[in-house]
Amino acid sequence: MNEADAAEALTELGLSTYAARTFLGLQKLGVASASEVAGVTDVPRSQVYGAADELESLGLIDVQGGSPTRYRPVGVDEARSLLYDRLKSTADGAFDYLEEVRNERPPTEDREAIWLTEGNENVTTRITSLVSGADAEVLFATSEPTLLTGAVAEALVEAADSGVDVTVASVDAEVREAAREAGLSVVAVEEAAPELSVGRVLLVDDDTVLLSVQPTAEMPNVGDESAFWSDGTGFARVLTALIRQVFV
Template identity: 75%
Template sequence: MNDADAADALTELGLSAYAARTFVGLQKIGVASAGEVAQVTEVPRSQVYGATDELEELGLIDVQDGSPTRYRAVPVDEARDLLYDRLRSTTDEAFDHLETVRGQHAPSDDREAIWTTEGRENVAARITSLVADAERQVLFATSVPALLNGDVADALVEAANDGVGVTVASADAAVREAAVEAGLSAVDVEDAAPELSVGRVLLVDGDTVLLSVQPTEEMPTVADESAFWSEGTGFARVLAAVIRQAFVSE
């Protein structure tokens, strides 16, 4: 990482471009006037004053009045803590507001919604979220060991520990073994639809369903794991009944 990369990273933490470059320059110089900062950072001298005002307001520099005024950056650890705290505070405020406004103008015809999620990490995050909402039963099925790990496995174990009935169904012995080692119930099933390259199947409480597919040569339009899911809908309840019949022998 060079100075420009460091300045770019600081802008991601909320600094303006000129303030970020000025702060990097002051860390290198130690104590400097606006003119000296401009020489080292190539920030126009007329912009250094606004940048230092911003940095001073954030507590990232000390200012020594005089002729000329001189500036000194606070230690790196102190700056890191200040920026992290500011970012956390701003993030918390933003998401607190989102919680208050969520659903205020939701359409009334959303009851039969079917949603899609693209990308393995995003599919895993959706599965984790749906499992966390489970109250009675969870059925998770896959024949790909790599798709039962990390956050998904942790979410299934946590649900089981909370008293939810969790079953892992798979035609793959490694998947079933991993489930049993994690303390989960596992059942052996035939691969339900190998020609479709089913990635993961999730059934939660009989009214929430997620089904993902993986890319294959026969499915060139699928670039990454892709899933559709539905929660609390008539469609989900019908599909849930079909899935349970296919994967679990009552």
């Protein structure tokens, strides 16, 4: 990370651009006047005063009156704590408000919808979220060893450790062996038709289903893993029952 990256990171923590640059300059100098700060940063001297007022209001610098006025930054650990606490407080307030307005909305038919998630990382996040909500049983199926790693594997193991009945179904011996080593139940299945290009199948309890597809030559419009899923719906209950008959 260079100085420009550090300044940008500080702005993401809530500082204005000039305040971020001024604070970086003060960390270099220790104690300095506005003209000295301007000499080592891209902040005009006339703008250093306003930036210093902002930093002082946040507790990030001390100000010594005189002619000229001099500024001293707090230590890095103290600055980190102050900015993190401020960011957390702001985020907590925003999310509390989101929860408040979410609870005020009228009932809708959203839960009867079928949703689409695109991108491997996004599909993985959705799978781990659905698995974490399991009450009784989870069935996960894939023929790709790379799709039973990382966050997905951890979520399945955590669910099993919490008392959920977790089963991994696969045509691939490597997938089954990885599942066994993780202490999960395993089911061997017959190889699917290659044109189906199924990436991952997830069933949670009796009312949640996720089915992903991978890009293949037969599916040129699919650029990355995509998944449709439904949670707590009549559609999901029917499809869950049908898929479970195939794998179990």
